[in-house]
Amino acid sequence: MNQLPAADPAAQPLPYDPYDEISLVDVARVIWRHRRAALAALLVVIVAAVAVAFLAPKKYRYSTTIELGSRIEDGRSVPIEAPETALAKLEESYVPQERHRYLEAHPGVDETFAIKVRAPKGSQLVVLESTARAEDGPAYRLIQQRVVQALVADHARVFEDQRREVALEKKGAERDLQTLVDRESVLKARIERLKGTAQLLEQQIADTRGLIEDATANRSRAVAEARDEARAMTLLMLDNEVRENRKRLADLQQQLQIGLADERDTLQSALQENQRNQVLQQAEVQRLDQQLKNLKQTRAVVLGMKSLKPVGISRSLIVVLGVVLGVLMALLVPLVLEFFGRVRGGLDSVSPGDEITGPLS
Secondary structure, X not given: OOOOOOOOHHHOOOOOOHHHOOOHHHHHHHHHHOHHHHHHHHHHHHHHHHHHHHHOOOEEEEEEEEEOOEEEEOOEEEEOOOHXXXXXXXXXXXXXXXXXXXXXXXXXXXXXXXXXXXXOOOOOEEEEEEEEEHHHHHHHHHHHHHXXXXXXXXXHHHHHHHHHHHXXXXXXXXXXXXXXXXXXXXXXXXXXXXXXXXXHHXXXXXXXXXXXXXXXXHXXXXXXXXXXXXXXXXXXXXXXXXXXHHHHHHHHHHHHHHHHHHHHHHHHHHHHHHHHHHHHXXXXXXXXXXXXXXXXXXXXXXXXXXXXXXXXXXXXXHHHHHHHHHHHHHHHHHHHHHHHHHHHHHHHOOOOOOOOOOOOO
């Protein structure tokens, strides 16, 4: 039978040595051995943290809130300029420009004057924020104020164009409303004259009926007395007169009951339509007037407001972090010193003539 090859002794696992493990007791012994270095590291870090906490200058937040100009369209407020566009103008133009102007006017100032610009989502506001020492606050306020003035001047042109446009629309609407008012007066006057026309027609109808009655009576007498040719001619004339008067009476009654009534209905309908248009036109004038009143210019709601308390990490937190970091350094420094000490000791135990034998790996 084939025999398996003997295992390579070098490939066998090394025997377990419990002394190869590092216990917490060993770590504690190392720290105790280098306790002075650990204590020194702890004190240095804590002192540095306390120095940073109490010697670093206090900084405050200086903020300016800008409300963009707006107008009312379809019952909702529309900004003169989109907040994103205003934000880009501020970041790319006005803030660098005013900062450069200030630094040119004050060449000895050693300050960057960083100004952060943001636009709260869903609002028509733009906020300028800076963090600075109290002694630098007036300079930051001045720069933010000039930035606001530059944006307001840019929006003033757009605001004036929109205000002029709405004012012209309002004047046109007021002219149309006055035209409707004048037309209403004319229609009412014509309706009032129809009353006089009706009275005149009624009087003419009454007179015509009287003529017909008289002519009919005369005809009856003429028929009774018709003896010769002259009487017959008179009878014929009376018949013609009665016929003409009856025709005229029918025309007058038709004009009174139909023609005049139709004209009155037409005028009444035109008057009602005119009054409805007046209501609509008055609403349009009021809408434009309200839109004119609701036009808002870009303005600074709050200018260079200083925060009540310093911003940034508080002193107590810096000290606490310093203590935590000091403890970590107090634990780490002894281990590092112990490591380098053993390495140095191992190197010192090797003589220059010794040769390294065995595999390199």
